[in-house]
Amino acid sequence: MTRGTSRTAVQMSSADGCSSTWRAQLGAATRRYSSSAWRQCREAPARPPGRDQQIVVARAQVVQEGFGQPLCDAQLHALGDERRERGQHSGAQQLRRPGEVHRRGLSAEHVAAAFEGGERVERRPAMTTQNAITWPERYLPGTGDNFVSNEVVVAGLSAADVWRHLVDTSRWESYYDNVADIGFPRGGGPVLTDGIHFSFGTFGFPPLDAHVVEFQAPAEDTPGRLSWTAKQDGTPEERLDVLHAWLVEDLPGGRVRVLTQETQIGRPAAALATERPNPMLNGHQAWLDGLVGAAAE
Template identity: 80%
Template sequence: MATQNAITWPERYLPGAGDNFVSNEVIVTGLTAVQVWRFLTDTSEWEGYYDNVADISFPEGGGPQLKDGLAFSFGTFGFPQLAALVTEFLTPADGVPGRLSWTAKQDGTSEERLDVLHAWLVEDMPGGRVRVLTQETQIGQPAAALADERPNPMLNGHQAWLDGLISAARA
């Protein structure tokens, strides 16, 4: 019997404890975690395969490669500029899944404030398969509004990100 790895969650962002939570996953053959990781962690690639991200910048320098502790910002889901910080970064290796997480925040009034943890897990599996799991917890009134929309734009948006990521890695 095999078990799958899971996202590591800080207490504040535990799934179900926020105002919106989504989970998306793909398992495909013919790719490795390292091949997928390159397109996930190089933000200069994002806009080429995912149309729901824009204006990626690095206010403190660095980038476009993500790394632990790197501050960056981007627009997505109608939020013009989320301030993000990479909080977990572990490159995939033999028997070790890649792990990437960042917080993203929008300040403002209580109606505008948003606090997010977006996490990724990329792992090789037996049989030449790779698994990519992405999950996000959102806290704040904008998150609650997104959670009430049908279909859920976060769920569909993150599936588009996964699909684009896999296509880019295959190309």
């Protein structure tokens, strides 16, 4: 391990034209701490760096040849000690928090470049994090009797295009054939709004009493969110309690993502969960496909 670590650092720094003095120091430092400090990084908490310790921080990863592991804090501190003991200083940034090196990462060539005062820093490709549905504890997925999740990502549409067809219940039956008898017993409608009560029939159930519990129209950097509860009273064999949630968000490149998920509680839901194919899963996919098709017209 010691030999591989030293060789990797020297070879990569040589390619960058770094001084032979630095390469010798790095080789000596890695040989000195690779066997002992590597074990210490798993056994002892990293100590905060002293003010006079110069520790290189860059944004790639120092990798030990053949092991693919980043240098730990103890090893980096040892590297800083090596240079401090020699009375040498670097224009590189100090490591202000012990865990910072792991979040930023390092590469041997960037370590060498930083000690030589270079500015060569490669940035990793940007990652896209997608939003998720917010669940009340009662309806947490996996805790009910049936749960389904459907999603589409489509190019050439915006969240606003999809949203207006989703919240306008007067359009539902034009693109989804598994819904009927839509009504607003307390007034309002046909466009859904926060807190509105409505009813609709689906999957052979009589009209369910529905209540919008989350409503947030999509905006720049903000996904659209729509959730309603729907309930059916009756005997234990008939009772049904569901939460149906939607998330509509714009993605880079002119794409839109539509996610719909539903948690169901009750014996009718448990019966649906045993059917193959799952009618709820297929039904919601048809709803998604119809919604996207209507938005594209």
